[in-house]
Amino acid sequence: MEKIYLAIAFTPLIGAIIAGFAGARIGRAGAHWVTSVGVGISALLSIYVLLGFISGDRQTFNGTVYHWMVSDGITFEVGFLVDTLTALMMSVVTFVSLCVHVYTIGYMSHDEENWPGGSLAGTNSYQRFFSYISLFTFSMLMLVMSNNFLQLFFGWEAVGLVSYLLIGFWSVRESAIFANLKAFLVNRVGDFGFLLGIAAVAMYFNSISYVDVFAKAPELADTQIQICGVSLSLMSVICILLFIGAMGKSAQVPLHVWLPDSMEGPTPISALIHAATMVTAGIFMVARMSPLYELSETALSFVLIIGATTAFFTGLIGIVQNDIKRVVAYSTLSQLGYMTVALGASAYAAGIFHLMTHAFFKALLFLAAGSVIIAMHHDQDIRNMGGLKKYMPITYWTSLIGTLALIGFPGMSGFFSKDSIIEAVHHSSIPGSGYAYLMVILGVFVTALYSFRMFFLVFHGKERMDEHTRHHLQESPRVVTVPLILLAIPSVFIGAMTVGGVVFGDWFQGVIYVAPQHDVVGELAKGYHGVLGFIMHGLFGLPTFLAAAGFGTAYYIYMKNPDIADRIKGSAALLHKLLDKKYFFDELYQFLFAGGSRGLGNALWKGGDRVLIDGMVVNGSARMVGVLAAFIRHLQTGYLYHYAFAMILGLLALLALFVI
């Protein structure tokens, strides 16, 4: 039983090691074969495990793989906890990863053009890329399969590392370096909170194993702790700290600023890491910690409000972006906001469900965008596109599916997940749920607006590209289109197929804990009468009308009457400026944090480091040790009788000290 889990987690690692260290020897084909086959095996086994859970043959597994150490009564180990939640995540991660591996073969086939001639970093970049994405798959699997906080943290940091490496993959580009540094620093803020949260768990629970912590949580539910004289609920502190980590990784306001910039990385990465899997780690983590979150209404409220804010306001930004990948990135931010809202409303199942459907359709949208980018010779500005429909039919139709799924067209996968979230928030009574409901319901309109704006600008209307590009426009090769089709299938059907089981059924029975007073999904389940009923109900619901309105607006502005867009831009210049500058978050952070800490650093460096530390402590002590050493070495004279005499002196000293 354990072996299959080991195989799932470690085959991608083996692939990554081979492609990474022996990349030059095995060549390009060797690298993509070894990693794709590794992830393929992992994906097949994951789906096998998932099917086992669906049929009920497979039981929850919780076991230690490697016992690392025991310190102060806390056991540190590598272990797997595989239950329905994990199995779902594993399947999603490995499936999307497999699609991305295949897609990358096509996308990166001309990677050498992205490097300046003779660049050392460009050597074997193709193999390195494959090594990274396989390593990412391994890290992500370790994260979701973990049965303890330490391994969770390891996976958390490892996916962060790979994300950092991949955002800056084209390390010769100034903007890529800036973006990966930014992602790294912003994630530090989140990870600091996360680490504090884990430390608090270790301190008060005296264990870092999920099972122990969850079992002990109810006992500590009412514990108050004193921080700087303020009495706080332990559970709220732990949950909010952990959620700060999730805010960094899952890009929630105000730690969302890194995600749009991460689009500097190659497109497959945006699909895999910055849309489908890594950014959802925060969502997964909160769902996994549901037994803790349920004990703190404060934390849930916090989660809800942050999520709702993210969902609406980042969606607005998407309307004014012109880079095709950035539009999708802001859409990702907004959808992550939806998932977070679901968590805050205690509708964990709905959140995870949206995570799953989103993984498919957002990976699809990104890969489709990548396909467009390939055709456009790496021009990403949608103002230069238009009318691509006739050149790229497969990309067009799959994009349409992705877009419909994203806006929640009834019957598509996104419809089920988004509707359940909106309904859940509607039923929730946690403080802030009114605000959240308003935000998510308006978000539906915004989503439809920016999605179709992009869709129309790219695939319909005038062909605005230059003559040379138009001449070369063609559908992407099969390694690119096959993953698109593969992802399009679940984007359409996965929602209808699984909504009954995952959200309203007992799929997460015993895995996700919801306190009775928060059980909004249970409320919804009472009104759930099969998929068709859900669609019929949704068809006449407010969200569908809003989505239709969004579609209509987009159609009117960008298809019928393109001048309106400019006129609106002119008349609402201030608003446009605000959105275009993304609420000035970047400027604020750069001025306040980046500038401030550099100023502080400079001051400390000049005052503290160079004078005090370097001058006195480091160099001073080094000099002193040097002088001391040079002196003492003369004691080693080489004369036998000196040595013997030293022994006698030692004897005398010991006798005098301990006997007399």
Add this chain to the structure above:
Amino acid sequence: MQFEASSLIPVLPEIFILSVACFVLVVDLFMEDRQRIISYFLTQAGLLVAVLVTLGVSQPEAQVVFDGSYVRDGMSDALKIGIYLISFVAFLYAKDYLRERDLFKGEYFVLGLFAVLGMMVMVSAYSFLTAYLGLELLSLSLYAMVAFDRDSKAGSEAAMKYFVLGAIASGMLLYGISMIYGATGSIEFEKVAAALTGTGMENKVLVFGLVFVVIGLAFKLGAVPFHMWMPDVYHGAPVTVTLFLGSAPKLAAFALAMRLLVDGLGPLHADWQGMLVVLAVLSMALGNVIAIAQTNIKRMLAYSTISHVGFILLGILAGTSEGYSASMFYTIVYAITSLGGFGIVILLSRQGFEAENLEDYKGLHERSPWFAAMMMLLMFSMAGVPPTVGFWAKLFVLDAVVSVDLVWVALVGVFFSIIGAFYYIRIVKLMYFDKPEAGELVTAGMDTRVVLSINGALMLVLGLFPAGLLALCARAIG
């Protein structure tokens, strides 16, 4: 008193190694110089078979035979196997070096095997007499090995110093043992310990004897101020002997300390703890500081050994079973690390050239990136940088000391290991950031390369997965 043949079973490993040693001695007489390799292979095969023999006679519970002179328990089995394997690797590294210098003689391996036998006797000693005899057997073999290169003046001088100082230390040890015998009326550990539990602490004679015993041990381990022989001997001896001297006998010395202080004089823990604190603190301080001023890598590693001995003592002085197993872990890790470190020195030495000076390591990365990486791992492990295993070793002994409320000793340890990190990392700096002076490539046999690579990689592997070795040590201490 009846003799039972079955009581010979636990002693089979010793009997086996003795037989191999005598066999090699005799076979070697009838061989031409070019067939000398047969002695080498016989020795190595003997060591490997000894592992099987030891595993074969191993049992969960301890056995005491020969009327309380000999014990076979978990610790003795584990350490003996460690000694065989480390000696095996030490001989393997030595082979090519000795052949190039016309030192490839049967006596080298015979003496080595007798040294192994001496270590085994120490590891399994259960009376002061056996412990002392094992120590002498080991020392005598080592004296001869240090002087093995008869044309080297430094070697002869080192052997002379080692011999005379060793004799003084043995004399002190014997004097201490005689005091303890006088006070307790026995030389068997079990009876001594039993007698001590009765008498209590007020008997000064015991403490008086204890001081001498501790000094004997401190000399063997090389703790300050009984360390003076180490730099000269490490420096003067052929590097293959230094390698052997610096690795396996440390396990035996650890075992000797455990047998004498814990098994024999355990009830006097409060007394010897203080003495070991003094020795440990002095060793960590002096070893690390003087090592910085060295330009010869053999001398530098000698001082580094002195500082590591300080750490080994930390675990023992804690006096808890966690401390003992931490100490054992440290000793094993140190022996493996030191094996690798000197292995690199041997690797880089060629006919007529000893890679003894720090300058010889300049730009190693350009000459041989792989072994530069191995050396870096080894140096990091010695310095205690995570994720190498040296970090865990230090962490565990420090943890043991802290848990008995000797926080200041732990702080001293940390402080001096920071100072010590300087000279380890200096080598890394020389290898990676300086331009090479000599252009020659590494010219070692495939066996050395492979084993040395494993040795270096082990630093990282054990660093990532320390639990196995740790569990082994914990089980051995029981």
Add this chain to the structure above:
Amino acid sequence: MTFEKFLFYVFSAILVFAATMVITRRNPVHSALFLVLAFFTSSILWMLLEAEFLAIVLVLVYVGAVMVLFLFVVMMLDIDQAAMRAGFIKMLPVGLLVAGIMAVEMFLVVGPKYFGLDKYAMPAPHPADYSNTEELGNVLYTIYMYPVEIASVILLVGIIAAIGLTLRRRPDNKRIDPALQVQVKKGPDRIRVVKMPAEKKMEAK
């Protein structure tokens, strides 16, 4: 004071005197001879403790074998006595000081305070027919079999080490190879008649 005690003090005094002379005599032969004296007196002290076997072994082995060998070596070597003595006077005060402290420390512990008869009862004297040698013989190869075996291995190592470190075949050395000697056959191998003129004529320069 009993007669035994009197003997003890007399021989102890001689022993201390002889030991001092060993390290202070200029002539190494004198030193060696004083060492012989020291051995003799300590052997007598053992005799007083009824350890007859040890006493005899001490005389036989150390005086009879070791010291004789030692004397040969000392007489054969040309030792530069002046070099040996250099620094003796300079170091003497420090040496005396350390020795003094050591003596005080040892006296404080190994005195009657801790080793008195009240702490350790005097062992009962053995009957006249008690054989020290027999007792030793009884335990040496039974209870102490293991240590004795190890001791024998140590001796073996000593032999190997001594031979290994000293035996060397120099090509310019004139040496006899017995193996070749016995293979010599009768006839021309064994004896060769060489004709030589009884007197060589002086050649004119």
